[in-house]
Amino acid sequence: MEKTKIFLDENYMPKRWYNIQADLPKPLPPVYSPRTLKRATLEELSVLFPMEILKQEVSQERWIDIPQEIRDIYAVWRPSPLYRAIRLEKALKTPAKIYFKWEGVSPAGSHKPNTAVPQAYYNMKEGTQTITTETGAGQWGSALSYATSLFDITCRVYMVRVSYEQKPYRRNLIHLWGAEVFPSPSNKTNAGRSILKENPEHPGSLGIAISEAVEDAATHEDTKYSLGSVLNHVCMHQTVIGLESKEQFKMEERYPDIVIGCVGGGSNFAGISFPFLHDKLKGDKKDLRVIAVEPQSCPTLTKGLYAFDYGDSTKLGPIAKMFTLGHDFIPPGIHAGGLRYHGASPIVSALKDQNIIEAQAYYQTEVFEAAMLFAQTEGHVPAPETAHAIKSVVEEAKKCKQTGEEKVILFNASGHGHFDLKSYELYLHGKLTDFEYPTELVKQSLKKLPKITED
């Protein structure tokens, strides 16, 4: 009989992270300093990040050991279960075999603690007293507050004001794990104060929150900054997801034909797919398809430009080569807040640029429709971000129905949607808006990227 859940014993939890940089056909383009527009040095970046993290960021080693202290904490929710979505398959009448890796079992309810914990750990090792970060709807802020609480590090979260006021539950989680959380723009930083001076009612934005968190870290002793996605080390920490999945597929004596994940910054997608891409890059699994799914309203990989751009709207972070819609692009207020990012991980971008992975974009309403189908068949309520991956799975499974192919499809169920029920309510009342990026009209407007001459 087919199993519904494939469990991995704690002893089989990965002991090393997989660093895909070692296997990239071409090395990643270098990162540039926003201040000098020259190659960024580790010293420059060390104001914001601990040295061990920076070493991981640029490491070319294929495998990097996971310290035992981190594995002990991972054990709280890892290895996470691999599910076979039998009921979804039945509903779709597809011969495809659909599997999902369920990351909603972590304390914060998503994949985010997979990197929050190691980031807090390395900071603790290097004597960091306080970590600052920004959060939009609160997913990352809550994961980092959980992680810092484990190592007695103070955590200061700058939360976009409009979410702070309208989405109290994630804010409560942040408080519950002992972190401080401020509505951004705040009067804690120069960046925040200057904005409040002009408009005391400013609703805030992720760009402003990043500026505040970075300024806070840069101007205080023993204070570092932490980012929840995009960067190489973050993607690498997430590879525990895919590494476990590979072991679980061995137990099933199967191997996926298609691996799917949603992309905002790219870390959960990296987590599920990089360990499988390892086999593809080696030449063992040449036919493996890997699909990155994004919203039509923020279609970075499908419609963006592969170029050097700032990682944040305030131009404080390093300049990297990536798919971008322009650092001054502000995505509309879709319900998958985690996918609202103008750029994408430089590694994911490079893989897309070299056609090693594919990208798809979907509209908000059709994504929620897929999420409803998933919730009604599999029971779990997915986060709106995760629902993007589900929409792609449904489409691929329908193709299998037409061709009769019994493809094995794996997707990362990156988080639960228990704090997103308001969005489901709007969907059920037909009140969701389908935003779309007007590509043709924008093409001429992408003139404001920093001028970098590759050396």
Place this chain on the structure above:
Amino acid sequence: MMKTIGLLINPISGMGGSVGLKGTDDLYEKALALGAEKVSSKRAEIFLESLGNIKDTLFLVPSGEMGEDPIKNKGLQYEVVYSVNGLTSKIDTLKTIEEFKKRKVEIIIFCGGDGTARDIYEAVATEIPVIGIPAGVKMFSSVFAINPKAAADILKAFLDGSSKYKDSDVLDIDEESYRADKFKMKLYGYLKTPYIPHLIQDAKSLFEGHDEEMAKEGIAVFASEFMSDGSLYIVGAGSTTAKIAEVMGIKKTILGVDLIKDEKLIASDVNEKNILNLIKNEKSVKIIVSPIGAQGFVFGRGNQQISSQILRKIGKDNIIIIATPQKLENTPFLLVDTGDAELDDMLSGKTLVICSYRMAQRKEIRKD
């Protein structure tokens, strides 16, 4: 049992539209001189043809183009109750309604615009239910069905007892000030209107407020960026399109259609003929318009200067629609009613509506 229905048509309604007159109330002769065509009798005919074979119904009509002409030869039972002499006027409307009342009509159908709706309101108030067939230049009142066919559907529902009533506001703006680029809207009263949900337009609303101003600004800045592509832009009416001109430092009429190329005003307040002339030798021509009020009409109500002939010439791919999120929130879908059924078909379907800086919403355009 035989049901009695009053039908009256304002034959001059809608004539000012294609010649850029923004209303025909006192300008019938000017409209004629500018080559305006009569539109209301055509619309009345579409309405009558859409009724199909309705039984036990008697239409009471005034003579000539106010009623008799369009209903002749339609296979419908009718009776002329009032004779019109010479040019039609408000007096004829009022006298016809007097006759309707005497004959105790169960419902009055009229074909016209806001001006006609006002005249009818004066004569019947909420005494008798009314359905408006849209044919005017200004149609801010919510008494109008979204098109002649919908008006026929509502009448059929009324006759078989499946419709409901609502109070529909009668709005009108002063044509004099409308032509001088000022909206002076006045609520004149309410008519009792039968409706099937979704088939009657809501009163056109004008949105104001800080947030929408910001959205307009975003749209305008984006538009000013992509409009510098060397194309000639036919810019439709409304405060959202006017904002683009403002960002470019150009003075545009709020209610008229203007032509802009490379951030320069080429012509102001143009009519259909002017447009056709001015686009003759252009390599690339695009249209940028905003839907009108809460009804969501892109073409057909307002912007009538951008006629079906112009739309066909320029093509669907060169039409850019802009609207603020506030406006779109109250507009579940957009509508076209160009009077050219095939063109309406072509324009229907999913489309992008630019709603802020570098962002669009996906909206459906429906033909009426």
